[in-house]
Amino acid sequence: MTGERAARRPGRVLTALLCAVTAAGLYGCSDSGPPEPAPTPTPAPATPTPATTTPAPATTAPAPSGLSPFTGLPARSGPVLAVKIDNVVAARPHTGLGAADLVYVEQVEGGATRLLAVYSSRLPELVGPVRSARESDIELLGAFGRPVLAYSGAQSALNPLLSAAPLHPVTETTGPGAFRRSPDRAAPHNLYLRPERAVAAVREPENARDIGFRFGPAPKGGTPVASETVRYPAARYAFTWSASDRTWRVAMDGRAARATDTGALAPSTVVVQRVAVRSSAFHDVTGAVSPYTETVGSGTALVLRDGRAFEARWSRTSATSGTTFTTPGGERLAFAPGQVWVVLAPRN
Template sequence: MTGARGHRRPGAAATAVLCAVTAAGLYGCSGPGPSEHPPSPTPAPATPPATTPPATTPPAGTSPLTGRPARSGPVLAVKIDNVPAARPHTGLAAADLVYVEQVESGQTRLMGVYSSRLPDRVGPVRSARESDLALLRQFGRPVLAYSGAQGALTPLLRAAPLHLVHEGGTPAAFRRDPRRTAPHNLYLRPVRALATAPDATRARDIGFRFGPAPADGTPVNSRTVRFPAARYTFTWAPAAKAWHVAMDGRPDGPLAPATVVVQHVTVRPSRFHDFLGAVSPYTVTTGSGTAEVLRDGRAHPARWSRPDPDRGTVFTIPAGARLNFAPGQVWVLLTGTAP
């Protein structure tokens, strides 16, 4: 794994503060009934009901993707290989946000989203999928770095609000590692990739809120999330205040997100297939559904909502208030498996 280095850019304008009001329990008193004597006053509860801390938009000088102090630079999304031969990954620990998506044969692929800082290299880089088009619209017009795509998908990629960076069109932004075998040896140079798109959209609000955890939640030491042919285990590390990541039972370097979101979505067949004829799945990231948010050693049931593909995803507790994430790297696993 290569280390990340700071990368400063001009800050975004300060955002307005938006408070979410928690739905608290209501306690009422009845008036005297038809009986001769009025009832005794209802005693006050021994302890106040639990409340959820209000969620606010990240303040100026804070990344809307991590909740940490940072300069919000242009958004770079990188499609990253994730079969066993592609591990360990390079540069993934520097990502602000990591999506896990299902691809052919039940395998998974990662999408690392970078803005706060850039590593020297990221990879191994692999091909794009149709699901990426809707998922990336919430970022405005970001840079998408990928190894290529099948011919039928290429016109859709070119028509999407994306700055496309791939080996065939921008070879200087990539390099091959001779110590690895193809196709698991292609790596991106993020600085060179961003230099090709000076007007790429900077990081903006995509629905995440950061702050104190909800008052409830179930203590959990580890959680395993399964895809048809892959599994991810997140183990809570109190000293690091983060979740250590293992893929298919093996740790992958210093990956340690502060928040893990297991987002239950619809995964259906798409109209595309790979070169072997396997149908590519399409992950639906708009609509609404259930989720589980892991933070601070606890699991919180949640709801997600994204009615508009041009906007981000809102996560709430079952009572309706916004659910705060822990500041730091966020992983979102888009799983079609039953909760």
């Protein structure tokens, strides 16, 4: 059955986002000049599935040494790289998204969405298309310590905040060798990141650390669910349970979502985290106010794992702390080991 628990809110028609960062303060990404030939991405190794791994039991403690705190699977303790990814129709299919440990969905101007993909366990050859950062990215990423953040640019008034934040910003200006333009896509949807070069451009990047997730057996109860739909003013996500590989197949705006290098997007756990989305002090070139997604505080969530939906509570006390997910009875709610998607959905 299909549940539609995400908030619906009137929104403006999605306007075209411009790509140049100018003195007038527009969002976008700067052009690095003529595109270079597009190499064929090397497929990332397939994500292990829960059926072939032995996760640690769910506890109140962080993941044991040797397991990723983002997926609960065996992984190196590598540097954390976050990449802001375009998500309009012209930007799809994405590249490198299947290799992410963790994917956040955030609302932007006009009710559209962008993705913030977090990498640590492995780095694909390419990720993209890459787009611009927003103010709420600073708060969201505070739980990761001082991660590398790769993005195309930002409004000029936002740049001082990004520079002062506990981040290692990597853009075409600060790390030009980490990016390339694809001749197969039209601007602004043609900027791609080379993750290895992005991490190498940063001195002493911080390794993965506990952000509040716990992994292990599913809690008791839950409701059998075949699919779940989350709606934004100008975007729609559907997550359909695939029993054969125990993942949730992602669809965006009615079409199955895939990555050019790894195929169908299929997280093991999907968290629909209901949050406050308010206006920020920034706006785009058309005058549309940029939303600010509040990820500090508390609220309700829906956790999808193992073909079931579990009602949950989330809590985050500060911008430097992780997010705790609990059952209605107050026990820590464990995720299924594997890739996690956190859909930051506006509250009713």
